[in-house]
Amino acid sequence: MLAIAKWHNAVEDACARRADLGLLILRVAVGAHLMLMTQDNVFSWARMLEFRDFMVHHGFPFPLFCAVLSVIGQFFGGLALVLGLCTRFAGLVVAINFTVAVWMVDSKLPYPGAFPALILVASGLCLMFAGPGRYSLDRVWRRRP
Numbered sequence: 001m002l003a004i005a006k007w008h009n010a011v012e013d014a015c016a017r018r019a020d021l022g023l024l025i026l027r028v029a030v031g032a033h034l035m036l037m038t039q040d041n042v043f044s045w046a047r048m049l050e051f052r053d054f055m056v057h058h059g060f061p062f063p064l065f066c067a068v069l070s071v072i073g074q075f076f077g078g079l080a081l082v083l084g085l086c087t088r089f090a091g092l093v094v095a096i097n098f099t100v101a102v103w104m105v106d107s108k109l110p111y112p113g114a115f116p117a118l119i120l121v122a123s124g125l126c127l128m129f130a131g132p133g134r135y136s137l138d139r140v141w142r143r144r145p
Helices: 002-016 019-043 045-057 063-083 087-104 111-130 137-142
Strands: none
Touching: 002 019, 019 045, 019 063, 019 087, 019 111, 045 063, 063 087, 087 111
16 A cells, blocks of 8 residues: 555656646647637538538527637637637637537537537636646746746
8 A cells, every 4th residue: 555655646746747738738639629620611611501500400599600600719719729829718718619519509418428518618617727837828928827
C-alpha cells in the first residue's frame, strides 16, 4: 500500500506542474474536432443546406440562420481554441451551441446519444472557467495566463 501512495504522490506532483499542458491538450482536441466536423459546411453550400434541413426536421426557428450561426460558432470557435485566442469566449460559444443541441436534438435520445454533445458542453465550460493556460496566444497577447 505504501508503494501505491508513493506512486500516487509522484504522479500528483508531476501532473500539478503541467496543468497548462492539460489545457493545451483539451483545447487542441476539442478545437480540432469542431473544425474537422464543420469544415464541410463551411466550404460547401450544399452541405450547409443539408444542415439547414436537419434544423427544419428538429423544429429550429429560422433554420438557415441557425445553421449558419451554429457552423460559424463551431468552426471559428474551434479555431480560436486551437490557437488559444479568446479562449474563454470561445469556450462559452461552444458551451451555448451544444447546450442548444442537447435541448433541441439530443434530449429526445437515450443518454448515450446525447453524450458527445454533453462532453462538448462540459469542455467549453471548463475552458471558459480555466482559461487557455500558458501555451496560448491569449497569454502572449495579454501577458498573463
